[in-house]
Amino acid sequence: MLAYPNQVFAAFSPKDSIDYYLQESKKYSYTDFQKAKLYLYKADKIARLAQDKNSIANVMLQLGANYYINGSYDIALKNYIKAAVICETENNKLGLAKALMGQGLIQQVYGRDKEALKNFKKSIAICRVLNDAQYTVKNLLNIGISQSNLSQFDEAYRSFLESLKLGEQYQLTNDSQMARNKLANIHFIKNNLDSATYYYQKVINDSQKPNLWEEAFALSGLSETYLKAGNYTQAEDYGLRGFKAAKMVGAKWDIARSSEILSKVYFRQKNFKSAYHYLMINKKYNDLLFAESKIREVNILQLEAKEAENEKLEAKAETAQQKLNNIRIFVGCIILLFLSLSIFTYYYxxxxxxxxKFYKEIDIKNREIQSQQSLITSQNIVLEELNQTKNRIFSILSHDLKTPINSLIQVIELNKQNDLTKEEQLFVFEKLQKQVEGTALVLNNLLRWANSQIDGTSIIFEKIALNQIAEESISSFYAEVAKKKVSFEHSYNNDIFIKADIGQTRIIIQNIIANAVKFAPLNSHIEIFYSSDNHYQKIHIKDFGNGLNQQKIEEILSFNRRLSSEKGTSMEEGTGLGLLLVKQFLINNKGQLNIKSIEGEMTEFIISFLKD
Known part of the structure; x- marks a missing residue:
C-alpha cells in the first residue's frame, strides 16, 4: 500500500469535458479499472483534439495512477515518463512533481528504495516551493515507506507523523488515513501492539469511510496484530473482512498479504483445511506477483542469472581441476609403485x-574423453544461445501481445454493450488497428527469423518500388520519432525499382531505419537517399549519432549469429535479432551491406539490391 499521485479536480465539471472524465475515472480507480480506463480514453481524445499538452499530461498521470493501483507497473511507468517529458517542456512544475513521485513509486515496487527516495525528494522540493500541501503529504508518506523498507524505522516514523499532522491540518482525509495505517505498521514491527491497534482502529472507525485500499490494509493489519497477541477470534474476523476488501480492490499484493495472515490464523486454530485454502490463495497471488515482476525486470534477472551461472561454472571448474589433480596424484602413485616393483621382480x-600398452590405452581414453568434452561444450553453447533466444522471444511476445489483446477484449465488450458512439468507435478502432498492425509486424519478424533458422525461407524475386517500402517503414516509427523529436529527409525524384523478395526487403529496411531511430540523438534528423552502379541499386540510411568504431563495423559485417543489443540514445532496448535478419535476408536476396561511420558524428548504412 503506497501513496500514489492522483489529480484533484473541481467538485463539478461540465459533462463531455476533460475534467469531467478525469473526475469520473478517479471515482472508479479502486473499484472498476476498465470503466476508469474508458473515461480516460475519452478525456485523452478531447485533450488531443484540443492539442492541450498539459491536459494530455494530466490524463497520462491519471492513467499511471490507475495502472499502478491495478498492479500493471510497467504500463504505469511508461505513462509517468511520458508525462514528465511533457511537463518539463511545458514548465508544468506540479505535473513534473507528480510524475517524479509516480516514477519513485514504481522503483519502490521493484525494491529500489534508495533510487525511489531520490525521486521523492526531488518531488517534495518542488511541492514545498509551490506550497502544495496535498503532494507534500503524499511525498512524506512515500519517503516514509521507502525508509521503512530500508529498515530506517525511526526516520520512517518521523516522516509518517509529519504527514499525519499536515494531513489533519489541511483535512486531507485519505492521506491522513494512510499515515495512520503506516504508523500502526511501524508500531507492529516494534511490537507496540496497543499502539498499532489504536491507529488501525482510527482508520476503520473514521467518520469518513476510508477507500477500499486503506480499509483492506487496516483490517488485515488488525488481524495480524490480534494474531500476534494470541486473540485468534478477533484475528479471524478482521482477517476475513480484510481479505474481502482486498479482493474488491483487486490489488494482488493486498490479497497475498491478507490470505497469508488468514492462513496463519487458521493454523493457530488448528483449522488446517482453511489454513491450507488460504495458503494456496497466497501462493497463487505470490506466483502472479513473481511472474509479473519477472517479465518487467527481465534484463536485471538475466544479469543476475548470468552472474549465478558464472559462479556455478567457476565452482564446477574448481571441482574438475581438483579431481584432475587427484587423478594425476593417483596415477603418479601407481607409476611409482610399478617402478618400485619392477626392480624386485623377475618379470621386469x-x-x-x-x-x-596400459599407457596407450589411457591416452586413447583421454582423447576420447577430450573429444566428448569438446562435443558437450559446443552443444552447451548452441543450447544456451537457443535458450537465450527463446527467452527473449517469449519476453517480446508476452510484452507486445498483452496490450493489443487486452484492448481488443475491451473494445469487443464495449461494442457488445453499445457503450461507444460511432465517433468513439472510429477513434478506438483506429488506435486498435495501429496496435494490432504493430504486433503483426513483430510476429512476422520473429516467425520469419525462426523459419529461416529451421529450414530456410522461400525467396520470390519481383519488381519492387524501394522508395515506397522506405516510406512505409518511416510511417511505422511515428511514435518513436515524435518522442525523440527526430525528423526524416527522404530524397528521391521518381520511383526506384529493385529485384528482390518484398517481405524480406521490408524487414531489411525497417530494421535499419529502426536502428537509425534508436541511435539518433534527440532533436536530430535522419537522411535517406539513393545511388546506383552497374549492378546494384543502393539505399543510404544516415543518422547523426555517436557513430561506430572500425572494430564494431567489422564485427557487424562479419557476424553470423545474433549480436548483443545495445541501448539507444533514449535507453531504448532491442532484441538483438534485427541485424541478424538484415544480413541473412540480404544474402537470400543477393544483396550487400556496407557501413560508413565517423565516431562522434554519424553512421551511414548502405544497402545494395539487384537492379530490376
Whole structure:
C-alpha cells in the first residue's frame, strides 16, 4: 500500500469535458479499472483534439495512477515518463512533481528504495516551493515507506507523523488515513501492539469511510496484530473482512498479504483445511506477483542469472581441476609403485611392455574423453544461445501481445454493450488497428527469423518500388520519432525499382531505419537517399549519432549469429535479432551491406539490391 499521485479536480465539471472524465475515472480507480480506463480514453481524445499538452499530461498521470493501483507497473511507468517529458517542456512544475513521485513509486515496487527516495525528494522540493500541501503529504508518506523498507524505522516514523499532522491540518482525509495505517505498521514491527491497534482502529472507525485500499490494509493489519497477541477470534474476523476488501480492490499484493495472515490464523486454530485454502490463495497471488515482476525486470534477472551461472561454472571448474589433480596424484602413485616393483621382480621386461600398452590405452581414453568434452561444450553453447533466444522471444511476445489483446477484449465488450458512439468507435478502432498492425509486424519478424533458422525461407524475386517500402517503414516509427523529436529527409525524384523478395526487403529496411531511430540523438534528423552502379541499386540510411568504431563495423559485417543489443540514445532496448535478419535476408536476396561511420558524428548504412 503506497501513496500514489492522483489529480484533484473541481467538485463539478461540465459533462463531455476533460475534467469531467478525469473526475469520473478517479471515482472508479479502486473499484472498476476498465470503466476508469474508458473515461480516460475519452478525456485523452478531447485533450488531443484540443492539442492541450498539459491536459494530455494530466490524463497520462491519471492513467499511471490507475495502472499502478491495478498492479500493471510497467504500463504505469511508461505513462509517468511520458508525462514528465511533457511537463518539463511545458514548465508544468506540479505535473513534473507528480510524475517524479509516480516514477519513485514504481522503483519502490521493484525494491529500489534508495533510487525511489531520490525521486521523492526531488518531488517534495518542488511541492514545498509551490506550497502544495496535498503532494507534500503524499511525498512524506512515500519517503516514509521507502525508509521503512530500508529498515530506517525511526526516520520512517518521523516522516509518517509529519504527514499525519499536515494531513489533519489541511483535512486531507485519505492521506491522513494512510499515515495512520503506516504508523500502526511501524508500531507492529516494534511490537507496540496497543499502539498499532489504536491507529488501525482510527482508520476503520473514521467518520469518513476510508477507500477500499486503506480499509483492506487496516483490517488485515488488525488481524495480524490480534494474531500476534494470541486473540485468534478477533484475528479471524478482521482477517476475513480484510481479505474481502482486498479482493474488491483487486490489488494482488493486498490479497497475498491478507490470505497469508488468514492462513496463519487458521493454523493457530488448528483449522488446517482453511489454513491450507488460504495458503494456496497466497501462493497463487505470490506466483502472479513473481511472474509479473519477472517479465518487467527481465534484463536485471538475466544479469543476475548470468552472474549465478558464472559462479556455478567457476565452482564446477574448481571441482574438475581438483579431481584432475587427484587423478594425476593417483596415477603418479601407481607409476611409482610399478617402478618400485619392477626392480624386485623377475618379470621386469614383461611388466614394462604391459605398462606401455596400459599407457596407450589411457591416452586413447583421454582423447576420447577430450573429444566428448569438446562435443558437450559446443552443444552447451548452441543450447544456451537457443535458450537465450527463446527467452527473449517469449519476453517480446508476452510484452507486445498483452496490450493489443487486452484492448481488443475491451473494445469487443464495449461494442457488445453499445457503450461507444460511432465517433468513439472510429477513434478506438483506429488506435486498435495501429496496435494490432504493430504486433503483426513483430510476429512476422520473429516467425520469419525462426523459419529461416529451421529450414530456410522461400525467396520470390519481383519488381519492387524501394522508395515506397522506405516510406512505409518511416510511417511505422511515428511514435518513436515524435518522442525523440527526430525528423526524416527522404530524397528521391521518381520511383526506384529493385529485384528482390518484398517481405524480406521490408524487414531489411525497417530494421535499419529502426536502428537509425534508436541511435539518433534527440532533436536530430535522419537522411535517406539513393545511388546506383552497374549492378546494384543502393539505399543510404544516415543518422547523426555517436557513430561506430572500425572494430564494431567489422564485427557487424562479419557476424553470423545474433549480436548483443545495445541501448539507444533514449535507453531504448532491442532484441538483438534485427541485424541478424538484415544480413541473412540480404544474402537470400543477393544483396550487400556496407557501413560508413565517423565516431562522434554519424553512421551511414548502405544497402545494395539487384537492379530490376
Amino acid at each position: 621386461y614383461k611388466y614394462n611392455k604391459q605398462r606401455g
